[in-house]
Amino acid sequence: MSAALVNLEPGMRVVIRYRLDDGRATDALGILLSLTSSHAVVDTERGAGSIELVRVIASKVVPPPPRPRP
Numbered sequence: 168m169s170a171a172l173v174n175l176e177p178g179m180r181v182v183i184r185y186r187l188d189d190g191r192a193t194d195a196l197g198i199l200l201s202l203t204s205s206h207a208v209v210d211t212e213r214g215a216g217s218i219e220l221v222r223v224i225a226s227k228v229v230p231p232p233p234r235p236r237p
Contacts, residue, residue: 172226177201182229183209185222192224 175181182196195218197211207218207226 172202172207172220172223175199175202175207175226175228179228180231181209181226183207183218183226184224185218186224187222196229 172183177199179199180197181199182194184192184194186192195209195211195216197209200208200210200215202208205220207220207223208215209218
């Protein structure tokens, strides 16, 4: 497992930065649904996405989204 994901557990709100096929980096922000030895699944605003751990650059736990303004 990637060292960047060691302290993450399913149910946490996370951001995971990972490499795309063309070498650019992108982020997945959402709830971590599962974490295996090869993939992380994050439920983002666009739906659940599976990320290969070999592509992960960094990750961290993030606070809940701000409340909508009245």
